Structure formats: structure tokens, C-alpha cells
Amino acid sequence: MSLSRRRIPVAAVVAAILSVPGIAGGQTRPTPGQDVAQSAAIGGVRYDVTFDRTTAPARSLHVAMTFDVTGQGPVLLSLPAWTPGAYEISNFARWVSSFAATSGARELRWDKLDHDTWRVRTDGARNVTVSFDFLADSLDNAIAWARGNFVFFNGTNIFLYPEGRPTEFAATVAVKTDPAWNVTTGMKPAGAARTYTAASFHDLVDMPFFVGEYDVDSAQIENTWVRMASWPKGSFQGAARTRFWEHQRKMFPPMIRIFGDKPFDTYTTLLVFDSTSGGGSALEHQNSHVGIYTPLIVESVLFPSITAHETVHAWNVKRLRPADLVPYRYGQPQPTTWLWVSEGITDYYADVVLARSGIIDSTGFVILTQGKIDEVSATPPVALEDASLSTWIHPTDGTGYIYYQKGSLAGLLLDILIRDASDNQKSLDDVFRELYQTTYKQRWTGFTAEQWWGAVSRAAGGKSFEDFATRYIDGREPFPYATVLPLAGLRLQLDTIREPRLGVSSTPDSNGVRVADVMPASAADSAGIQPGDYLLQVGDIMVRDPAFGEQFRQRYARAEGQRLPVKVRRGDRTLDLQVTVRLTPRVEQRLMIDSAASAKAIRIRNGILRG
């Protein structure tokens, strides 16, 4: 959800001169990962990408990079290891085969310098072409994926850059494909057909491509050409497509109002619908995003929600970005403690934009926020800064992507506190507008901690946020919902519910519903139920799927102390056991609109929801 990808699981649907001594002799290699090598200077860079009916069956992109050698020594060419926004190392060089280097009819010698760097011996050649095939078989919005009539790919996957040289080099891309097929990208068209230009490597690799047979159309919104391409052809039509365009028209104005300008001339949404995708995941770029979705998502609020999230990213992270991420370094991980702002608050603004555009009402906003509160409650306490840093290693304790939901809630709390301190004259919008203007528009640096908290404090009339940052951003303390939400006419009601619980966790497999774990001293434990048993019957409920637990809680809600027969299969025996119904307390938290809110709190709530 990538992320910044936002990932939503299916259950929720309803990214010269060698300075190394001795290397001129051709034998010594630097330690992989050391940034000590520098390529001969090159210029006049052009990439030709071929994908057509002949290469599609092999799911292969043919890539040829042509350039002039303007310096001395070998040319060192590297592929990125990751795609910005997808904060994980992928090593795109993995999918490269048939690498070759030529100058005219002459083959040039080459070898690998490290796992994603090729060293080409030019032997005096001034014009060089390197070529390779790239296997497009990853259904991942940071990588490349092909079908018989279609491919999407990211520039990071296939565009080589000269190692140790400035990334501010211009390049041309030409796509060679079937005459009847489409080519769609956020890149700027050059003079020739299906030819595009980029002013720097950063721009080049930030504009993914669709090539093949798919649906594409466009509309002008807010003086911007907005495009949408969807694959497979015919899969996203009728009312759902009409609704997408209605949502696009509604979403852009509130986004532009938040940041104070519109930083792109065109915006392109690239959609892949595939039932094996297992939910929804999208990846942002400076003037486009790629979404991979299950076809079921188009009926869900998650679809406009992810669309808004990725589009807000065109401002927040693609342009306004933490200093740790400026500039992007493609050859190595680039951890930052700020993904709670770049992802989390982007997600807060996705909800805010949906509300301000009328796509959801206040109840919808409450439901989306409640969902985030529940997800944070169900996750081990983790500091937002730590979760942000750790995402590169994919933690296994469930905290890996919680900076989305928890960061979003931190955004809500900060927005409320700023609005409360300024009597709704200032908001988090002002923080983003100020930082966008001072750290992106004037001089492209990222924002620092001092700049962020300085802007937050200024918006709140000088109020200090040191304590807030220490406890809730760098620290693991539970969020102060009880004191902050009422300032915006919202209330988190805590209800203690007593409900029957067996005290087992179960998983379905091909033999039935298997007991995975039994809580010590629970009703199930006292009854003699053991891990590995298959549950057949509990009381008068026939156990067919794990949803039996919900049936059990409803059916026996008032049956405290009652003894029920339980049938389990253990090995090849069927056992008849007896369980005593026990009611167990559980705290349910419900976010509500506060009907007794003060006039000020109502102004603040309306400020958030209406802008």
C-alpha cells in the first residue's frame, strides 16, 4: 500500500575514472555496496524498450541503452535496487538476462563489478549500445509484469545509470511495440511517436509505463489532462468507470487547496485488475500512480480511498519529503523515521479529501477513522519513528506497516490540537502548505525535524509539541484520544461487553476447523480441548468454518454457566466433551460524533471535514 505503497488485504475489500586503486588492471573488485567506483562520463542517453506480440509470450522486455562516451576509462552502469515508495530492496538486476555491449558491429568486453553494476570496456569506442532482456513476471507495482497483450514496468527496473555520476542527466525513451497497441506514461512526449524525454534520472524512473491492449481515456480537470488506463480491456466499464471519473473531478480541488498549487501538468492513473492480486496495492509517482487490484474493489470505499492516498502523494513525499529521502539513492536502503508523515498523514489526507469532496460523509469519516483505531489497538505498541525505520526489514511482529494507520491518527490529533490552539484559524493544512513552499518550491531540500515541529508549533500559535513528539511519535504511549478527540466534537466511547468465549484460536484446513491454540484456564481448557483437535460441534452449532465463533457468541450470549456438549476429532477418534459457558469481558471502542460538542468543537470538526 505500498504502499508508499498502500496494501490492503483481500479480507478488507468488501519505489571516467576509476578511483579504486588497482582496478585499471581489471582484477580488483570493490566490496559490494561501497560507493567508490565512478563511471566514465557519458551523454546523449537513449533507451529503446521493445515489447510486442513476439516478445510478449516470453514475458520479456528487450532494453537497449545507447550513449556517447565523453570520458576516459570503463563505463560502469548500474540498475537501482529499489523503487522509491516501495521501501524494500528488490535488486532488479535479478531479472536481467542476455546482457551485451557493442559499438557499431564491434562487441565490447564487459563484466560485473558488483551484483547490480556492469563494467563495459569501451577500448576507445565513442558510441556504445548495451542491451539485455528483462523478465516481466512480478505482479508488484514496483516491478514489471507481462501478459500476452500487455506489460507494465517501472523505470527503476530497466534504466541503467552511470555509477558515481550526477543523476541530473537528460534521456530519451522510445517504446517499440505493435502499431495497434497503446503506450501510456506520465513522461513528456518528444517529437517522434512513442518517444519521451526526461530531464533527470529521478524523473525518468518515476514515470511507469503501460504498453499493450487496454482501455484508456482522459478528461480535463482543473486545467489538467487527467488520464486513466485500465487492463484488461473491457474489465472496468459502465457505472464503475463513470463513478471513477466523478470521484476524480471531486478529489482534485480539495487537494490543490491543501497544498496551494498543482505541481503537475498531467496526471495518469494506471490500473491493473487481476483476481490473483489478493486485495489492493498502489504505488505513487510524481504525476501518476499504478494500482493493482482485485476486481471486487471497485464497489468498495477502499478504491477512492487508495486513489486519493496515491494522488495526495504527488505533493506529500514526491515533492514535500523528509530530508533523509532527498535525493533518492537507488543503490542502497534509505531508511527514515518520517514515514508516519509521508505515509500516515498522506492517509489522513486521503480521508479528509474524501470528506471535503463529498465522496464520504461525516459518518464515513468516522468509520474510516474507527478502522484505524481498531488496527492500532490490535498491534503491539510501537513508536511511529521505529515503525518507519523498520519497514525495510519487514518486521514479523505485526508492526511492519502500522505507521500508515497510526501515522494517520497522529495527523488527526495534530490537526485537532492546532485547530484548538488557533480557534480553527490554522490547521495541519497550514503546516503542509508552509513546508511545501519553503522546502520544495524555494529550494528542493527535504524537511528536517526542526522544520516540521517548527511549522506545527507556529500554526498552533507557538504551542510546544515537544511533549507530544516524545510520548507519541518517538515513544510508545497510547494516544490521548480521551482528551483530544472531544476538542473536535468526536468521542471514543469505551464499552465493556461480556460475551461467551471458548478460549481457542482455530484455523481452517482441508480436514475441517483445527484448534491451533487453547488459552490456559479457559472454558475450552477446562473441557479438555487440545491443540490439534478438529472441532465438529459446539452446543447445537455444527462447526464448518472459523465463523462459528461469532455464531457461538450470539447463540449463548445469555447462557452463562450452562453446560454444552462438544464434539471433537482427535486423530482417528471422535470425543464427546462438556464445556461450561463462560462470559468474558472485552472492551469495545466506538468512535462517535459527540452530540454535546461545544460550538468551538463543532467548528473544528467542520473545519476538518469541509476545509
Ligand SMILES: [Zn+2]
Ligand atoms: Zn502511500
